[in-house]
Amino acid sequence: MSSQFVELDWAGRPVTIEHAWVGVDDATRPLIVFLHEGLGSLSMWRDFPQRLCEAANCRGLVYSRPGYGRSTPRAAEEAWGPDFMHRQAHEVLPSLLQALDIDTARHRPWLFGHSDGASIALLHAARFAQRVAGSIVLAPHTLVEDLSLASIEKARQAYRDTDLRERLARHHDDPDSAFWGWNDIWLLPQFRHWTIESEIATITGPLLAVQGLDDEYGTLEQIRGIARRVPQTQLLELRDCGHSPHRDQPAALITAATAFIQTHLGEKP
Secondary structure, three states, X not given: OOOEEEEEEXXXXXXXXXXXXXEOOOOOOOEEEEEOOOOOOXXXXXXXXXXXHHHHOOEEEEEOOOOOOOOOOOOOOOOOOOOHHHXXXXXXXXXXXXHOOOOOOOOOOEEEEEOHHHHHHHHHHHHOHHHXXXXXXXXXXXXXXXXXXXXXXXXXXXXXXXXXXXXXXXXXXXXXXXXXXXXXHHOOHHHXXXXXXOHHHHOOOOEEEEEEOOOOOOOOHHHHHHHHHOOOEEEEEEOOOOOOHHHHXXXXXXXXXXXXXXXXXXXXX
């Protein structure tokens, strides 16, 4: 993917957002917006967005959130709060879509989020229900589980003791910004009570929630809880799959996501 850059005003200061356009070169086709995980970036998606968009005959927008990838890093003294996903969903994403001249009232995009990005997608779809065509969420977080915290604590040890920092540096200009911005928040004592379970009930569009049976960051309660609160949710539980279905089971995910999108577009899968 070839990166482009656009400047936004966020939290009273300018931030530069790395982004790329993928998929079919046809402005009349639906747009899928990809929202990465807590340690992700544009480049960490690799070729998955292109493959999905080609299969679904859609355009795609992939971007790195502030603090990640080649976007403006988090300042060393800047500590994000437990509402960091809400702010991304309610402030940054709408500003990005506006800056890129995407009229979501006329051409409602699809959201495709992974992990923290999936939670951001849910929050955006709940707040802006009439401006989202539908959502596909992989390994979303709607509440904090002991399993999640244990794995995030292991990631902290790995960042200190292994080559994880060097590996993340391939995808982030400032790997410390990406890692500690995510890890510190999740391990805050007050974050233990974070939940978006009640907020997602206002989602009205189609919703596909996907989770691997071997997910090390969350139990199936995450997506089954979504289905109880958002009745139109379709669930996909994948065998031989951990926290990243797009890496562990890409073919099955592309098939399911393409059929889901095309069915709701009234097109033949």
